Amino acid sequence: MTLSGKTALVTGASRGLGGAIALALGAAGANVAVTDLLVESELPDKEQLGRYSVLAAHFAGSENVRTVSTAAEIKTMGRKSLAMKMDVTNPDQVQMVVAEIAAELGEVDILVNNAGVMDNMAALEHQNLTMFERDLKVNLTGAFNCIQAVWPYMKKSGWGRIINISSFVAVSGAFAQPGYGASKAGMIGLTRSLALEGAGHGITVNAVLPGFIETEAVQLHDPKMLDRIRARTPMKRLGKPKEISPLVVFLAGEDAGFITGAAIPVTGGADMFVF
Template sequence: MGRVAIVTGGTRGIGKAICLALKEQGRTVVANYAGNEEKARAFTEETEIPAYKWDVGDHEATLAGCAKVEAEVGPIEIVVNNAGITRDATLHKMSFEDWNEVMRINLGGCFNMAKACFPGMRERGWGRIVNIGSINGQAGQYGQVNYAAAKSGIHGFTKALAQEGARSGVTVNAIAPGYIDTDMVAAVPETVLEKIVAKIPVGRLGNAEEIARGVAFLTAEEAGFVTGSTMSLNGGQHMY
């Protein structure tokens, strides 16, 4: 059996592509999801990858969920923190609930998953954590103070935790995707999307498989010298 990898928000979009890339790499992959039972079932039927339901923003639920995965599948040695939501609005229209929910899930989920899995990785002397940040956490974005703050926090979280794991063979890295052809981006009005694409030097949106290949590289056995880094995959839109 290959090393056990868990991908949060793993049943669709970028998460699904990551699951498939890690499976192809020989990992024993588990997906986490928060709510859509129908899509989770369809994902498992299509990929034969089991899906476990819990809210990564809930600390106790995450500890319990990871413990269940370890009991049923094996020690978690690879974590990909991909789960995230948006609640966009300008600050004067943004409610505290919209601020708090994005911070709770997008950034809090990284903390909760690390609390559940990082100690075991250090004890075993090997681990890989990849946190999915965002170009908007690097450059900022109008109407996204919550999302940009959470994603920027992920980049700082990555650098700090990497220092804690380095001597124990645990690497912690981040990927900052640009605009990727997913359901989230598809919801953007066409006129706005055209303006976004016009600012991307390669002239197109990215695709989920391109992000997945970055994750496969950072979680590889041979990637032990790469830690505390952020890989920017954005078509040249923001050179950071």
């Protein structure tokens, strides 16, 4: 129970990596706010969502939206947990949710910026500015909004852990995903800049760079493409969400207090040159 007494906020936690991270933080003893754009109780307008994100429209209203049920599972572990709708691109909503978490669960000690969009795939001539800017707004500015909201609490208590879920494509490049690649590279810049600022306040800021991880979203890819990914990964398989969450739990704990500004790949070797 290395995280006993700590309060964690995970963004984009309705499924996939975020869901696994929320459960792992709960299992390690933290009280957890499980937040996402999608929650079970709200049936969103799929057409409106579709203009914003193909993936969000695909999953909305499906059994893969597990924000409330994940919070319920964390409560069965004996922790406090809240499921909340929070769009990371809306700074006012983020501030409100963070204040509510402080009142209900305790002030946020651990922030995991996991919310992301990765469905804007097209060659440059077919890219449009709206979607490029959406990628930056969700993946990068969204993380900034959340950090800005929790920072005063962390600074006041002299302790904080911020873990940004970037991607190994931040350094390798993301084919046909210029907005995604740029936003994930930006997260490393954000991580290292704020690590410098947080160091004097007991706040560590680190980035995790997953390789290809078998989440519901990734499983939507063409099976042939997944085979190609396996073939060019030295471990010849995709990772599992449970192979990312232990690192996040470690970075969130006391023992990781001297690690800051790091960008740590968890890729099965996919970030290396494969011959």
